[in-house]
Amino acid sequence: MRRALALFVVLAxxxxxxxxxxxxxxxxxxxxxxxxxxxxxxxxxxxxxxxxDGCAAQRLATALRTSVIAAVNARRVPQRFLDxxxxxxxxxxxxxxxxxxxxxTPPGHGHKKGxxxxxxxx
Numbered sequence: 001m002r003r004a005l006a007l008f009v010v011l012a013x014x015x016x017x018x019x020x021x022x023x024x025x026x027x028x029x030x031x032x033x034x035x036x037x038x039x040x041x042x043x044x045x046x047x048x049x050x051x052x053d054g055c056a057a058q059r060l061a062t063a064l065r066t067s068v069i070a071a072v073n074a075r076r077v078p079q080r081f082l083d084x085x086x087x088x089x090x091x092x093x094x095x096x097x098x099x100x101x102x103x104x105t106p107p108g109h110g111h112k113k114g115x116x117x118x119x120x121x122x
Contacts, residue, residue, distance in 0.1 A: 028078035030085075034071055038064060045092065055098035065089040 041064040048057035068089045071077050077085060 028080050030078065030081055031076065034076060038067065041067065042092075045096075049096070054096055055100060058093070058096040058098045061089070061093040061096050065093045 041060060045057050045060045045064065048054075048060055068077075068085055072082060072086060
């Protein structure tokens, strides 16, 4: 009776498969509820960079990093993803430069003047 019970347990644990192969344990996955918004945020960062708006890209990358850190601190991210995810968002945010556009020149200050205070060609 014990042998039958042991065999039953072994077969149940093996998934009743008739082969000697062992299935690899399932790899941890990033929860979809986290992955989808992060993908959208990363796409927004890329779009801002493509549009030449480094300030918006930096803001968006910082928001993404904040979201990732909050999920990590809440232990919602599998251990396997902690290092690549946190180092990736930290690196992304640190590599973006916000260069605001130059301030518009006030009227009358952008013209070249000659020796006598008059505009060129006057």
